[in-house]
Amino acid sequence: MTIPASSPGAPPLLEGVRVLDFGRYIAGPYCAALLGDLGADVIRIERVEGGEDRRVPPVLASGEGGMFLQLNRNKRCLTLDLASAEGRRIVEQLVDTADVVVANLPPDTLRSLGLDYPTLSARNPRVVLASVTAFGTQGPSARQAGFDSVGQAMSGAMFLSGLPDAPARTAATWVDFGTAQACAMGALAALWTRERTGRGQCVEGSLLQTALVHTNGALIEQALLAKNRVPQGNRGYLAGPSDVIRARDGWLIVQTIGQAMFGRWCDLVGQPAMKSDPRFANDELRGQNGEAISAVMREWCATRSRDEVLAALAGCKIPAAPVHDLQQVLEDEQIQANGMLQSQRFGAQSYPVSRHPVVMSDTPVEFSRAAPALGEHTDEILAELGYTVEQVEALRARKLV
Template identity: 35%
Template sequence: MATALDGLRVIDLTSNLSGPYCAMLLADQGADVIKVESPGGGDDMRRTPPFIGGESAPFMLWNRNKRSIVLDLKSEEGKEALHRLAKGADVLIENYRPGVAERLGIGYEALAAENPRLVYCSISGFGQTGPYRTRGGFDLITQAMSGLAAICGPKDGGPHRLPIAISDVSAGMFGAIGVLSALQARHTTGAGQHVDVSLMESAMQMQVYEAASYFATGEIPARIGQAHRGSSPYQIFATRDGHMALGASSQNMWPKAAKILGCEALVDDPRFAQKADRVAHNDELVALLQERFLTRDTKEWCQAFDAAGIPAGPVMNHEEVFTDPQVLSRDMVVPVEHPAAGPGRTLGTGVKLKSTPGGVRRPAPMLGEHTAEVLAEIGMAPGARAAE
């Protein structure tokens, strides 16, 4: 079956997570993604644990569906190969520090002069302009500088880094959105363009409630633990045998939830009458509800809320997640066979297209696995010195 991005050729000059994740999203939907790696080890993520059969599990997850070639971009032959690739490509993605691609002679202006239809996506820590443009920007740093770490963690503690690479992953997502937007614009203009995405701004985009609140009140958003800035009750509660989440903040759901919890009297309490009241008195409400949650098991509560049409669910660990019937029915755990790591599993694609579905078609490549193949496609001999 055809995929949405059949025929689209993408050159992936990226390493680590943000850029490779962006390229993976395009590869999952059928783009031919050629991952260009450097001699002497390639993408540094190849050395990131845990390992299976000597291969990095993280690298394999977000580099599936790609072909790998090795090019020495400091050599004339390597640059020539890259230029030939870019001439026939639709998209190029890079996540060097701003200025590095230009020094290598493979910046946007140089490649667009040879291929005006090229969509060139740059992902960096702080963007291609501004006083911080040349700074390195790891996920940790941009979580700290975007305001994200300042609002995470317990109310009475210090700032926390989210234990997920949210700046990297969201930058990869915004990069893919930018690429697809530029490709759509190309249908009208006939020309490609430079897409500029940063980890800093991607992390800021995640904070819609905080931005809205600050712009409206001028007050710096405080750490509020797991509470929600605009909804209550809307958080995780301990049960008799574990933990569960309840989202019963809407005005029509709150009385139903209170009845299930045996707290009907709270509905008429002026502290909890309206949504804004409940947000203002969230700590008091949570303390009262928590006593009730401890009287029954998670499964019992979830079944009761589900029957009433109130969003609720258990807090599941990853073993539970990856064996959950909903997750499995949606093909979010996919078998994959790697030439070195052997049979394994990877995440499925989160974007489901009915007529042109994406998916996992091939495992992550071995370093330089497709160098000869790709060089031949651009008219260079398999033994060319480009990869040395």
């Protein structure tokens, strides 16, 4: 189904909602960015000298990083010395106007900054706090910091993704992004509930909990059947062929599930007898004997181009795709046809940003702002709070903004 363009003049879903973003790196900032895509007024509060995540990894002459450019679209930027009394007063004034506060900071840091939920709700009972921890709020690791990789490691994902001699971390930070998406969904649910109760609430996400969602099926199998699966690289556990295969001129991934699909694959590669081989009688057995199936696929692909292989698999309705390098991703016709990467500008330079994960038929979900320069909107935001030009200049002279 093709999603039509949003209705002309339709207001953004979160028009009139204000979000204060104290997040850093990925989980917090992306949660706030998702709300900004939906039309919220998102204010990124950043240190006067710039946040530690602004330059990760540096890609522009001015120092801004690729991750920063992605995660801070649709935001205004206010620089502020949060350690100062004046900075605290400005935060309190902003909290009075806020609907959502996003902060992936340790609990002790939240309390020291007055951003913990009891403090926020005492000042503004309607505010929603979306917070992220690495390991959850209870237990021996609750106060420890962590990044995406801790979720990958502790959930079993890193173990299963590796080879028998070593686990493997996935370069894509799916734990961070998954946590951000879950927290954004929780914030939306809390805003909806507030319409009935009049009160906000605390929405808590954790990297470890998100990662466990992704490995939960394997954990259920382990708890009930004690399969004690071991890592086997790119080859799938539950069917075959399910593997990364090299064609004559490049890599591709193929995955079959179910008897009908396996039968079509057998006919395609000229091995109809495999359909009656007892080693391959069902998906579970094909997973257990997957190396034999992958060997057939490797031999069949070795003399064919990748495009030829992919076209043949598509003709048999067998899921497959090329394994792209990063430049090939940028040039992919399917990605371009759906506008999945949208051009943004920072100063004179343009760059591609992955659009919001969903498209809505009647409500605009779009990029209205590129990532902000450091302190780009400080004067504008303080003026909205009632500060005069002279007062802002006095704060700037003292390096408080």
